Amino acid sequence: MAHRTVLADQAPAPTGPAAGSAPGKPHMGTSFSEFNTGEFAVSPQTDLGVLLGQVATACKVISAAVARGPLSDAMGNTGTDNIQGENQQKLDLIANELMIRWTEWGGQVAAMASEEMADIYRIPTQYRQGRYLLVFDPLDGSSNLDVNVSVGSIFSVLERPHSEGEVEDADFLQPGVMQVAAGYALYGPATMLVVTTGHGVNGFTLDEETGEFILTHPHLTIHPDTREFAINASNARMWEAPVIRYIDECLAGVNGPRGEAFNMRWVASMVAEIHRILIRGGVFLYPKDNRDPTRPGKLRLMYEANPMSFIVEQAGGAASTGREPIMQVQPQALHQRVAVIMGSRNEVERLVQYHLEAPAP
Numbered sequence: 001m002a003h004r005t006v007l008a009d010q011a012p013a014p015t016g017p018a019a020g021s022a023p024g025k026p027h028m029g030t031s032f033s034e035f036n037t038g039e040f041a042v043s044p045q046t047d048l049g050v051l052l053g054q055v056a057t058a059c060k061v062i063s064a065a066v067a068r069g070p071l072s073d074a075m076g077n078t079g080t081d082n083i084q085g086e087n088q089q090k091l092d093l094i095a096n097e098l099m100i101r102w103t104e105w106g107g108q109v110a111a112m113a114s115e116e117m118a119d120i121y122r123i124p125t126q127y128r129q130g131r132y133l134l135v136f137d138p139l140d141g142s143s144n145l146d147v148n149v150s151v152g153s154i155f156s157v158l159e160r161p162h163s164e165g166e167v168e169d170a171d172f173l174q175p176g177v178m179q180v181a182a183g184y185a186l187y188g189p190a191t192m193l194v195v196t197t198g199h200g201v202n203g204f205t206l207d208e209e210t211g212e213f214i215l216t217h218p219h220l221t222i223h224p225d226t227r228e229f230a231i232n233a234s235n236a237r238m239w240e241a242p243v244i245r246y247i248d249e250c251l252a253g254v255n256g257p258r259g260e261a262f263n264m265r266w267v268a269s270m271v272a273e274i275h276r277i278l279i280r281g282g283v284f285l286y287p288k289d290n291r292d293p294t295r296p297g298k299l300r301l302m303y304e305a306n307p308m309s310f311i312v313e314q315a316g317g318a319a320s321t322g323r324e325p326i327m328q329v330q331p332q333a334l335h336q337r338v339a340v341i342m343g344s345r346n347e348v349e350r351l352v353q354y355h356l357e358a359p360a361p
């Protein structure tokens with residue numbers, strides 16, 4: 001299938017539950033619990049509503065732990081590495097524990113996978129085994145914790161492919177189009193929760209007084225055009241030709257082939273970058289580079305790229321590896337990495353076109 005075709009027809013054509021349909025428009029001020037119950041009142045997925053409510057609670061507790069960080073003994077790293085060989089911050093592990101504790105007992109989940117756990121976590125037998133698999137990045141952007149810059153949590157929900165027997169790693173290896181829900185929490189000046197279940201994207205702000213997430217950003221959509229890109233330019237010497245061409249053209253500004261000035265942002269927290277893009281447009285890149293030819297990118301497919309792609313596409317944007325839609329990638333391993341280009345549709349299409357035009361690497 002020609003990649004270009006998928007991106008060109010404005011209606012991304014995932015084949016799984018991520019296709020979605022559109023119930024009534026939620027209104028400002030609705031609490032997440034009310035929205036959630038309303039969204040799932042009639043659908044057979046009431047369990048999903050309950051699970052998303054538990055994930056929302058876990059994010060509230062993680063938000064409090066992050067905010068209390070310097071006041072508690074939770075700052076700094078543990079001295080241990082995760083399966084990616086990255087230093088684990090204390091709060092990475094605290095957030096991982098909190099996400100498990102607040103979602104394992106409700107009977108909606110059968111197993112979980114996380115950036116901070118090498119293996120899958122099967123729900124202890126004293127709890128009811130649910131129909132969903134929860135995949136998450138407990139703390140995204142954790143290199144920013146010590147410097148008090150926004151961080152977040154990212155989550156993705158899949159259906160368990162079979163109800164009998166033990167859950168295996170392979171049960172998680174479903175392409176992004178099979179997600180039934182995805183979202184992130186952003187722990188910034190305000191704590192926010194942004195969620196999709198295939199019916200568009202809605203943003204909620206935590207009201208610290210009531211402890212409720214309140215709908216403040218209904219039906220988020222990404223402008224198809226933008227003049228703002230986000231990439232870690234310190235990796236420029238290692239980028240592939242299509243990305244070098246694209247960024248050079250942006251940097252050339254009004255006298256360059258684009259004839260327009262571009263702005264750049266890099267927070268080093270994917271959650272903060274994607275949130276900015278949902279609010280004011282933009283394109284986010286963590287592309288493949290030749291630092292390690294065996295490594296297709298830095299970010300992880302299952303708990304960073306897929307959930308963010310679901311959100312971006314549901315908001316009218318696009319998400320690609322440069323060579324194929326991210327949500328069509330067939331996962332081979334829980335912690336596999338992938339090249340990421342996502343955001344305003346017309347810029348992502350341009351980058352895909354540059355990949356098509358470039359001589360094979």
Ligand SMILES: O=P(O)(O)OC[C@H]1O[C@](O)(COP(=O)(O)O)[C@@H](O)[C@@H]1O
Pocket residue numbers: 086115137139140141142143232268269270271286
């Ligand atoms: O430090 P770099 O190379 O700029 O990478 C920043 C990227 O790495 C991440 O921090 C990786 O996420 P984790 O913090 O969850 O490991 C992304 O949030 C961010 O986009």
Ligand SMILES: [Mg+2]
Pocket residue numbers: 137139140141270304
């Ligand atoms: Mg991350």
Ligand SMILES: [Mg+2]
Pocket residue numbers: 092115137138139140141142
């Ligand atoms: Mg993380």
